[in-house]
Amino acid sequence: MKERIVITDVGPRDGLQNQPKILSIEQRVELISAIAAAGVPQIEVGSFVSPRAVPAMAGTDRVFAALDANATYKTPSIALIPNLKGYELARDAGAKAVTMVLYASDGMAQKNAAMSMTDAEDITMKILRLAKQDGIEVIATIAVAFSCPFDGPSDPLLVQSIASKFIDAGADQLVLADTIGSSDPQQVRVLTEALVESHGPSQLGCHFHDTRAMGLANVYAAVEAGIRRFDSSIAGLGGCPFAPGATGNVATDDVAMMLQQMGFETGIDLGRLMEASDLAETLTGTAPGGRSKAWLQGHLAKQVG
Amino acid sequence: MKERIVITDVGPRDGLQNQPKILSIEQRVELISAIAAAGVPQIEVGSFVSPRAVPAMAGTDRVFAALDANATYKTPSIALIPNLKGYELARDAGAKAVTMVLYASDGMAQKNAAMSMTDAEDITMKILRLAKQDGIEVIATIAVAFSCPFDGPSDPLLVQSIASKFIDAGADQLVLADTIGSSDPQQVRVLTEALVESHGPSQLGCHFHDTRAMGLANVYAAVEAGIRRFDSSIAGLGGCPFAPGATGNVATDDVAMMLQQMGFETGIDLGRLMEASDLAETLTGTAPGGRSKAWLQGHLAKQVG
Numbered sequence: 052m053k054e055r056i057v058i059t060d061v062g063p064r065d066g067l068q069n070q071p072k073i074l075s076i077e078q079r080v081e082l083i084s085a086i087a088a089a090g091v092p093q094i095e096v097g098s099f100v101s102p103r104a105v106p107a108m109a110g111t112d113r114v115f116a117a118l119d120a121n122a123t124y125k126t127p128s129i130a131l132i133p134n135l136k137g138y139e140l141a142r143d144a145g146a147k148a149v150t151m152v153l154y155a156s157d158g159m160a161q162k163n164a165a166m167s168m169t170d171a172e173d174i175t176m177k178i179l180r181l182a183k184q185d186g187i188e189v190i191a192t193i194a195v196a197f198s199c200p201f202d203g204p205s206d207p208l209l210v211q212s213i214a215s216k217f218i219d220a221g222a223d224q225l226v227l228a229d230t231i232g233s234s235d236p237q238q239v240r241v242l243t244e245a246l247v248e249s250h251g252p253s254q255l256g257c258h259f260h261d262t263r264a265m266g267l268a269n270v271y272a273a274v275e276a277g278i279r280r281f282d283s284s285i286a287g288l289g290g291c292p293f294a295p296g297a298t299g300n301v302a303t304d305d306v307a308m309m310l311q312q313m314g315f316e317t318g319i320d321l322g323r324l325m326e327a328s329d330l331a332e333t334l335t336g337t338a339p340g341g342r343s344k345a346w347l348q349g350h351l352a353k354q355v356g
Numbered sequence: 357m358k359e360r361i362v363i364t365d366v367g368p369r370d371g372l373q374n375q376p377k378i379l380s381i382e383q384r385v386e387l388i389s390a391i392a393a394a395g396v397p398q399i400e401v402g403s404f405v406s407p408r409a410v411p412a413m414a415g416t417d418r419v420f421a422a423l424d425a426n427a428t429y430k431t432p433s434i435a436l437i438p439n440l441k442g443y444e445l446a447r448d449a450g451a452k453a454v455t456m457v458l459y460a461s462d463g464m465a466q467k468n469a470a471m472s473m474t475d476a477e478d479i480t481m482k483i484l485r486l487a488k489q490d491g492i493e494v495i496a497t498i499a500v501a502f503s504c505p506f507d508g509p510s511d512p513l514l515v516q517s518i519a520s521k522f523i524d525a526g527a528d529q530l531v532l533a534d535t536i537g538s539s540d541p542q543q544v545r546v547l548t549e550a551l552v553e554s555h556g557p558s559q560l561g562c563h564f565h566d567t568r569a570m571g572l573a574n575v576y577a578a579v580e581a582g583i584r585r586f587d588s589s590i591a592g593l594g595g596c597p598f599a600p601g602a603t604g605n606v607a608t609d610d611v612a613m614m615l616q617q618m619g620f621e622t623g624i625d626l627g628r629l630m631e632a633s634d635l636a637e638t639l640t641g642t643a644p645g646g647r648s649k650a651w652l653q654g655h656l657a658k659q660v661g
Contacts, residue, residue, distance in 0.1 A: 232651070236576040237618040263617075264610045264647035268573040271541040275580075305569045312568075313542040342569035342647070346537070 053316035057280045059093035060086045060303050061258070062331060063114075064131050066288025068098070068107045069299075070335045076110050078334050080117040085327035086285050087126040090318045091303065095150060095282075098131035099140040115144035129190065133164060138178045141187075148188035150226075151175040153217070155193055155210050158201025159230070163194065172213070179220055188223040192258065196227040196242070197234035207242050211249065218250050225254050226282060229269065232262025236272035243276035256280030259301045260289065261342075266301030267309055274313070281306055285324075286331035286338035304328050304341025322351050358621035362585045364398040365391045365608050366563070367636060368419075369436050371593025373403070373412045374604070375640045381415050383639050385422040390632035391590050392431040395623045396608065400455060400587075403436035404445040420449035434495065438469060443483045446492075453493035455531075456480040458522070460498055460515050463506025464535070468499065477518070484525055493528040497563065501532040501547070502539035512547050516554065523555050530559050531587060534574065537567025541577035548581035561585030564606045565594065566647075571606030572614055579618070586611055590629075591636035591643035609633050609646025627656050 063083050067074060074082070083096050096118065097111030111130060118124050129148040130141040141149050153175055154160035154168045164171060175191060182189045193213055198204045214225050227242065239257070246255055257273045257280070259266045270281055284300035307319045325348060332338045341347065368388050372379060379387070388401050401423065402416030416435060423429045435446040436455040446454050458480055459465035459473045469476060480496060487494045498518055503509045519530050532547065544562070551560055562578045562585070564571045575586055589605035612624045630653060637643045646652065 235614055235617045236573075262648070262651045263613065264607075265572055265614055267570055268541075268576040268614065271573040271577060308568065309540055309570055309573065312540045343567070346567045 053314060055279065056274070056310050056315045056317055057092055058303060058307060058310075058317055058319065059095060059129065059256070059280070059282045060091045060285055061095040061282045061300060062086065062284035062286065062288040062303065064095040064098050064108070065282075065300055066284040066331075066338075067335070068105050069290035070107065070288060070337055072335050072337065073107045074334055076113045076117065079114050080121075082285070082327070082330055082334060083114070083118065084121065084124060085323075085330050086303075087124055089323035089327050090320050091126070091324070092318050093127050093129060093148075095129040095131060098133075099137035099144070100131070100133050112140060112144040115146065119145055132178070134174055135178060138181065142185055146187060148190060148223070149178070149182060150190040150192055151178055153191055153193045153213055155195050155205040155213065156199035156202040159195045159199045162201060172216070175217065176220060179217070179222060183221060189221075190224040190226060190256075191217040191222040192226040192228050194228050194230045197229045197238055198231070200231050207245070210242065211245055214246055215249065218254055223254065224256055224280060225250075226256040226258050226280070228258040228282075229260055232260030232266070234259070234269055235263075235265055236268040239269045239272040240276055243273045243278050247277040252277040252279050256282065258282035261287065261299060261301045267305055270301060270306055270309065274310070283307075286328040286340050287342070288331055288335065288338045299339055302328075302339070302341040304347065305343050308341070308343055308347055321347065325351060358619060360584070361579070361615050361620045361622055362397055362561075363608060363612060363615075363622055363624065364400060364434065364561070364585070364587045365396045365590055366400040366587045366605060367391065367589035367591065367593040367608065369400040369403050369413065370587075370605055371589040371636075371643075372640070373410050374595035375412065375593060375642055377640050377642065378412045379639055381418045381422065384419050385426075387590070387632070387635055387639060388419070388423060389426065389429060390628075390635050391608075392429055394628035394632050395625050396431070396629070397623050398432050398434060398453075400434040400436060403438075404442035404449070405436070405438050417445065417449040420451065424450055437483070439479055440483060443486065447490055451492060453495060453528070454483070454487060455495040455497055456483055458496055458498045458518055460500050460510040460518065461504035461507040464500045464504045467506060477521070480522065481525060484522070484527060488526060494526075495529040495531060495561075496522040496527040497531040497533050499533050499535045502534045502543055503536070505536050512550065515547065516550055519551055520554065523559055528559065529561055529585065530555075531561040531563050531585070533563040533587075534565055537565030537571070539564070539574055540568075540570055541573040544574045544577040545581055548578045548583050552582040557582040557584050561587065563587035566592065566604060566606045572610055575606065575611055575614065579615070588612075591633040591645050592647070593636055593640065593643045604644055607633075607644070607646040609652065610648050613646070613648055613652055626652065630656060
């Protein structure tokens with residue numbers, strides 16, 4: 052039996068919020084449904100943040116409602132939340148899981164959330180306790196886990212200490228995010244090996260951006276270290292407001308293709324994933340597309356023909 | 357002291373022969389000189405093949421003569437040769453090293469060179485003996501070392517057997533080529549580990565294409581296995597006539613950047629490499645450019661500014 056790796060598509064949140072074009076609620080639901088139809092097992096469908104700060108994520112409650120109303124949509128929907136108010140909105144909207152952002156640098160915590168690292172930890176700890184009572188899963192994501200555009204390289208021991216704190220407190224998933232796409236596979240290998248050794252692989256995940264073209268190399272390094280959960284983004288949608296020239300999250304298209312070729316089971320149908328990827332490109336007009344797209348489309352056409 | 361990794365830029369040969377535009381001798385020399393000026397330690401400057409079959413490589417003797425006449429050009433120039441006649445032309449042109457192509461499948465040997473795998477071995481063995489007498493280095497490259505578009509997955513034991521035969525016979529370098537860009541890092545890891553275990557790393561190299569976006573992941577996997585020599589192509593020039601949609605060789609730009617960030621010494625100045633990469637794009641009009649280019653240019657501009 053093949054070993055399973057769980058991919059979470061964060062395109063409808065991390066991707067869309069970094070695209071110039073703002074999609075309608077109907078378009079967001081259409082994209083999410085297409086990703087789900089390809090068999091992606093988890094989807095970050097939106098965030099409950101200030102619509103003034105992030106206009107692309109306005110109306111995420113309506114996205115949840117539309118998905119709920121669709122009897123064929125069964126994929127666990129995740130909402131990113133920044134604070135207690137966001138948590139309440141996500142809970143009321145019916146989110147099965149929430150992503151909270153922690154920080155490995157004060158520079159990024161201040162810039163992204165106007166709070167300190169420890170403020171973010173305190174808020175996340177409070178929400179974790181509420182979510183346990185409410186039966187909602189908590190994904191704790193450590194932003195700038197490798198390096199920060201403001202404060203430089205992150206301290207691996209600090210990252211490990213934050214990770215331990217939240218795994219011990221009961222976080223369902225703990226994700227290391229290379230927010231600005233700065234890490235190399237050697238760094239990834241060292242940090243993920245240390246975390247897998249301390250905590251085992253079941254709750255750990257990684258989130259890579261492809262800014263320096265090392266996205267898939269970093270996924271491979273993390274797989275070698277035992278990581279079995281990855282965030283990625285349909286058609287490589289994404290970017291980072293603090294990383295000029297950032298070319299988006301690592302594409303679900305590429306990650307799924309590589310992991311399947313390496314013999315892992317992802318549950319994803321690559322042909323239907325290409326349909327979702329094409330839709331992401333059509334809807335946004337700026338999605339880069341998976342980097343293996345030219346090959347993958349030819350390959351799939353041959354299989355069908 | 358940092359550990360060294362040797363990059364051979366094969367753009368002026370493997371790259372240019374797969375571009376639609378045929379460059380003049382002067383343009384080829386200009387590109388090679390720019391790559392050398394960036395500190396790339398080895399360059400495959402052309403091939404001595406039939407100008408009817410590969411028009412882009414016509415006049416490689418004049419490329420050698422022009423490089424010889426340039427007192428500031430000191431980089432070891434490599435010529436790819438298909439047969440004894442090619443060897444004589446390369447020797448007479450002053451090549452310091454020649455690349456011979458071996459095959460891990462009969463399908464590719466027939467299609468690419470109209471001979472059998474064993475014919476290619478016999479010819480290479482003869483040339484190896486002559487080159488030893490002439491003081492010319494021999495690089496034996498095993499094409500389709502991972503899989504073949506005609507015959508399917510290559511047999512790792514066959515690849516190891518060919519490699520052993522030519523290392524034992526005195527080949528100076530033995531390169532595993534993923535000619536169609538089909539390998540994944542898991543396959544690379546297994547095959548390169550076996551070869552490093554048998555022969556040590558000093559003569560072994562890898563040659564990857566980025567068709568499935570796994571080029572850098574494959575470089576990393578090979579580095580982990582102990583490989584310290586890589587072929588790559590300036591600005592990702594390349595492709596493969598037998599792999600539709602192939603997006604070129606892995607870019608020297610990306611490989612050098614990743615390896616340097618991982619703490620290896622390559623001897624390459626990334627700023628000057630960007631100049632060579634820009635030149636490759638200008639001259640050919642179709643070079644994809646390094647995939648990390650947007651980031652790398654911004655990064656280098658900040659360092660200067």
